[in-house]
Amino acid sequence: MKSKRIKTFTATSVGLLFIAVFSSIGMGAVIITPLQIAGIFCKAMGVTTNIAFTESQEAVMMAIRLPRVLLAILVGAALSVSGAAMQGLFRNPLADPSLIGISSGASLAAVASIVLGLNSITTLTGIWGSYTLSIITFAGAFLTAIVVYRLSQSGGKTIIATMLLAGIAINALAAAGTGVFTYAANDAQLRSITFWMLGSLGAATWNNVLGILPFTLLPVIILPTMAKALNAFALGEANAAHLGTNTERVKKTVVLLTALSVGATVAVAGVISFIGLVVPHIIRLLLGPDNRYLLLIAPLLGAFLLVSADVLARTVFIPAELPIGIITSLIGAPVFLYIVIKELNDQKNI
Amino acid sequence: MLQVQSIKYKIAPTLSLSNISFDVMAGEMVAILGANGAGKSTLLKIITGSLKADSGNIFINKKQLSEWSKNELAANCAVLLQQNPLQLSFTVAEVVTMGRYPHFKNHASLNDERIVLEVLQKTGIIHLKDRNYVTLSGGEQQRVHIARVLAQISDQATEHPRYLFMDEPSNNLDIRHQHVALLLAKSFAKESNCVVAVLHDLNLALQYADKIILLKDGMLKGFGLPEDIMTDDAISDVYGLPLQIFNHPSCRHRIVMPAMNTFN
Numbered sequence: 001m002k003s004k005r006i007k008t009f010t011a012t013s014v015g016l017l018f019i020a021v022f023s024s025i026g027m028g029a030v031i032i033t034p035l036q037i038a039g040i041f042c043k044a045m046g047v048t049t050n051i052a053f054t055e056s057q058e059a060v061m062m063a064i065r066l067p068r069v070l071l072a073i074l075v076g077a078a079l080s081v082s083g084a085a086m087q088g089l090f091r092n093p094l095a096d097p098s099l100i101g102i103s104s105g106a107s108l109a110a111v112a113s114i115v116l117g118l119n120s121i122t123t124l125t126g127i128w129g130s131y132t133l134s135i136i137t138f139a140g141a142f143l144t145a146i147v148v149y150r151l152s153q154s155g156g157k158t159i160i161a162t163m164l165l166a167g168i169a170i171n172a173l174a175a176a177g178t179g180v181f182t183y184a185a186n187d188a189q190l191r192s193i194t195f196w197m198l199g200s201l202g203a204a205t206w207n208n209v210l211g212i213l214p215f216t217l218l219p220v221i222i223l224p225t226m227a228k229a230l231n232a233f234a235l236g237e238a239n240a241a242h243l244g245t246n247t248e249r250v251k252k253t254v255v256l257l258t259a260l261s262v263g264a265t266v267a268v269a270g271v272i273s274f275i276g277l278v279v280p281h282i283i284r285l286l287l288g289p290d291n292r293y294l295l296l297i298a299p300l301l302g303a304f305l306l307v308s309a310d311v312l313a314r315t316v317f318i319p320a321e322l323p324i325g326i327i328t329s330l331i332g333a334p335v336f337l338y339i340v341i342k343e344l345n346d347q348k349n350i
Numbered sequence: 351m352l353q354v355q356s357i358k359y360k361i362a363p364t365l366s367l368s369n370i371s372f373d374v375m376a377g378e379m380v381a382i383l384g385a386n387g388a389g390k391s392t393l394l395k396i397i398t399g400s401l402k403a404d405s406g407n408i409f410i411n412k413k414q415l416s417e418w419s420k421n422e423l424a425a426n427c428a429v430l431l432q433q434n435p436l437q438l439s440f441t442v443a444e445v446v447t448m449g450r451y452p453h454f455k456n457h458a459s460l461n462d463e464r465i466v467l468e469v470l471q472k473t474g475i476i477h478l479k480d481r482n483y484v485t486l487s488g489g490e491q492q493r494v495h496i497a498r499v500l501a502q503i504s505d506q507a508t509e510h511p512r513y514l515f516m517d518e519p520s521n522n523l524d525i526r527h528q529h530v531a532l533l534l535a536k537s538f539a540k541e542s543n544c545v546v547a548v549l550h551d552l553n554l555a556l557q558y559a560d561k562i563i564l565l566k567d568g569m570l571k572g573f574g575l576p577e578d579i580m581t582d583d584a585i586s587d588v589y590g591l592p593l594q595i596f597n598h599p600s601c602r603h604r605i606v607m608p609a610m611n612t613f614n
Contacts, residue, residue: 091437231444232451236435238400243502244424244452289438292456343437 006293009286012295013300017073020307024072027315032057032065068204071212072094073303074309075201075269076279078216078261080302082275084225084283084294088230089254090152090163093284093339096277097262100148101170102141102162103273106259106266107139107196113194115181134215138263144170145255199270199325202308208268215264219257220299226250227291235288272325274332275302280336351375351453351515352431352544353403354397357406361392361414370406372563372573379536381555384565385589390548391432391517393565397546398429398515411510424452427513428502432521434495442494443477443487446470451500465504472534474527488522496531500538514538516547532558552606556580556595559589564588580604 025030032053033038037053040058080095083282086095097103113136148170152163182193195203229250232240241247265272279302283294306324309331313322352374359367365372369387374380382390395401398484399410399415408415416608428449436445443466450462458466475493478486483494496519502511505602514535520528526562536558539545548554554560555576564571564610565590572579586593 050561089436093438228451228456231440233447234436234438234440235445235448236431238431239429239434241400241420242398242424242427242429243448244421244433246420246473288444289440290444 002287002333005221006297009283010300011298013304014221017304017307019298020304020311021073022068024311024314027311028060028065028082029319030057030060032061037061038244043103047077053055054104059298067206067209068201068310070209071201071204071268071306072307074209074216075213075272076302076304076306077220078212078265078302079272079275079306080279080298081220081223081295082258084262084280084291084298085219085226085230085254085260086276087280088226088233088291089149089251091234091236092163093281093289094277094336094343095163096274096336097141097145097258098146098271098273098276099175099336100167100346102144102148102262103266103271104171104174105144105265106137106141107271110196110266111135111178111181111193113183114189114279119347130210134211134264136141136263137217137267138260141266145259149251149255152292183202189292195323196266196270197327198323199272200321200323201269201313203268208274212264212268215260219261224255224259224292224295226253227295230254230295259303270323272306272328274308274328274336276336277306277339278328278332351409351411351510352397352546353407353409355407355409357393357396357403357408359392359396359401359403361389361568367396367403367568368568370572372561373524373545374544374546374561376437376544377539378481378544379539379547380404381559381562382546382548382563382565383555383585384571388455388565388588389568390565393557393563394429394515394517394546394548398427399423400429405499410513418559421452424502426503426510427515428499430495430499430516431521435492439482439484440610442475442481444485445494446497446501449498453505454501465501469497469504470498472500475538488517489524489527490515492519493524493531495529496534499526500534501544503538509562511543513543514545514547516545518548518550520549520551528554552580552585552593556606557603576604580606582609 004102014168022034026034035051036053036057039049039053040051040061044056044062083096087093089095110133113133147167148163151166152159178197180192180252182190185193229245232243232245233247233250235243237247279298280294283297283301287293287297309327310322313324313327316322330345354373355371357367357370361367365387370393372380383391384395392401396403410418429582446466446469447458447462450458451464452463467515469472469474470479473493473496475490475497478490478494483491483520499514499516503514516535517533519535523531532554533548535545559576561574562576563573564579571588572584580595582594592609593606595604595606
C-alpha cells in the first residue's frame with residue numbers, strides 16, 4: 001500500500017516537473033509552444049523535424065530559457081536534498097540551510113570576495129570563474145555549517161533553540177558584514193551584492209550551469225546512499241552507533257555535501273531560502289519521514305517547485321522580474337511557522 | 351561469553367571506575383546495581399564500546415571489543431539506552447524495523463518483517479504498529495525501544511551467544527510492563543545468550559538476575575550470585591539506607607524493603 005503511494009507520488013513529481021519545464025521554456029515575451037520546444041530540442045540534438053519555429057524562438061530557447069530552466073532544476077534539486085539530509089543530521093525538520101545561516105555564510109563569503117577582489121572573477125571568465133566563486137562560497141557555507149552543528153549539539157541531542165538562535169545570530173552577522181562591504185562597494189559591485197542578497201536565476205548562462213553541475217549532482221547522487229544511516233540518526237547519535245552506523249563519517253559527508261551544494265547554488269543564484277525546508281516537509285507529510293524515500297524524491301519535487309517559482313518570478317510583473325528568493329520566502333515562511341506550531345503541539349502531547 | 355578485565359576509567363576528578371572485572375556466561379542475566387552516580391551507566395557505556403576505558407580489556411566471544419567491526423558488533427549486540435531522542439514522526443513499526451538495520455542493506459527482507467511483527471507481539475504493542483511514535487506516552491515509547499533492541503538480536507540461533515545491554519529498562523513502565531520487559535530479557539538469556547542490565551529496582555534484580563554486579567563510588571563491591579552478594583548489610587551500605595531482605599511469602603524469590611519507621 002505504502003509502496004504504491006510512493007510510486008504514485010514519484011510519478012506525479014516527474015510529471016509536474018515536465019509540465020513546469022515546458023511552461024518555463026515556453027512562457028515569456030517570446031512564446032514557444034511545447035511542440036516547437038520539442039522541434040528546437042531535436043535540432044540541437046542533430047535530428048531534423050518538420051516542426052516550424054523562428055530563428056528568434058530558437059535563439060531565446062537555446063541561449064536564455066534552457067540554461068535558466070536547467071539552473072533552476074539543479075539549484076532546486078540540490079537545495080532540497082541537502083535540506084532533507086541536514087534535517088536528518090540535526091534530527092529536526094526545521095534545519096534548513098538558509099534558516100540556520102549556512103546560505104548567509106556562503107553569500108557573505110561571495111560578497112566579501114567581490115568587494116575585496118579576492119577572487120579573479122573579473123579576469124577569470126567562463127567556467128573557471130564559476131568554479132572559483134563556487135569554492136569561495138563553499139568555504140563560507142562549510143565554516144558556518146560546522147559552527148552551527150557544534151553549537152547545537154549537547155550530549156548527543158540537538159538543542160533546537162540553540163540551532164535556530166545560532167542561525168539568527170549568523171544571519172545577523174552576515175547581514176552586518178554585507179552592510180559593511182556595501183559601504184566599500186562601487187556601483188557595479190552593489191548590483192552584484194543585491195543579487196546575492198535576494199536570490200535570482202537571472203544570471204543563468206551555460207557556463208553557470210556547467211559550473212555548478214558537479215557540485216549539485218554529487219549531493220543528489222551521494223546523499224540518498226546515507227538514507228538508512230540518517231534514519232538511525234533520528235534515534236540519537238549513540239543509538240545510531242549501536243545500530244552499526246559510522247556516525248563520524250555520516251556527519252562529515254552530510255556537512256560537506258550540503259556545504260558543497262549550498263555554496264555552489266549561492267555562487268550562481270544567491271540566497272534562495274526555504275526550498276530546503278518546504279520540499280522535505282511536503283514529502284514527510286505525504287509519505288512519512290523515512291529518508292530512503294525522502295532523499296530520492298526531494299530532488300524531483302525541489303526541481304519542480306523552483307522551476308515553477310521561476311515561472312512566477314518572470315511572468316507576474318512582466319517585463320520586470322521578481323527575485324525568486326522573494327517568492328520562495330513567501331511560500332516558505334508560512335510553512336515554517338506551521339511546522340513550529342505543530343512541533344509545539346506535539347511536545348505538549350507527550 | 352563477555353569478559354571484562356580490570357577496567358579503569360576516570361569519570362570525574364573524584365570519581366573513577368577502578369579494577370572492575372567480571373564474566374557473563376552464555377545463558378546468564380546479570381544486573382548492575384548501585385546508588386545514583388556510582389558509575390553504572392558509565393560502566394555499561396564502556397562494555398558496549400561507546401566509551402573507551404583508560405585501561406583494561408573487554409572480550410566479546412573471546413574477541414577484543416575494539417577488533418569488532420561496527421556492523422558485526424551491531425548484528426550481535428543490542429543496547430537499550432536511557433535517552434532515545436526521537437522527534438521525527440516515524441511509525442512504531444518503522445522504529446522497530448530500525449533494529450533490523452544491521453541485517454539488511456536497503457530494504458527489510460521478509461525474515462526481517464517477520465521478526466518485527468514477532469517482537470511487536472511479544473512486547474504487546476502490535477496494536478500501536480502504525481501509530482506515530484511522537485504521539486505515544488513515555489511508557490509506550492519505552493516499549494517501542496525494547497521491541498527495537500529485541501528485533502536487533504532476534505535471529506536464527508548462531509553458535510555464539512548474542513548480547514543485550516539495557517540501561518534502566520523499566521523506565522516509565524507500569525508494574526506489569528516492567529515484568530514483561532524483564533521476562534523477555536530473561537527468556538532471551540535462556541536461549542544461551544547474555545543480558546546485562548542496569549537496574550534501579552532491587553526487587554526486579556532479586557527476581558530476575560542470575561548474577562549481580564554491585565557498584566559503590568566506582569568500585570566493585572561485589573560480583574556473584576544474588577544470595578551471596580545481596581545481603582542486608584551490603585545493600586544497606588551501598589544505598590546508604592537501612593534495607594532488609596525477606597523471603598516472599600508465596601513465591602520462591604526474595605524481596606527487599608526499607609527497614610525504618612516513617613512519621614506516624
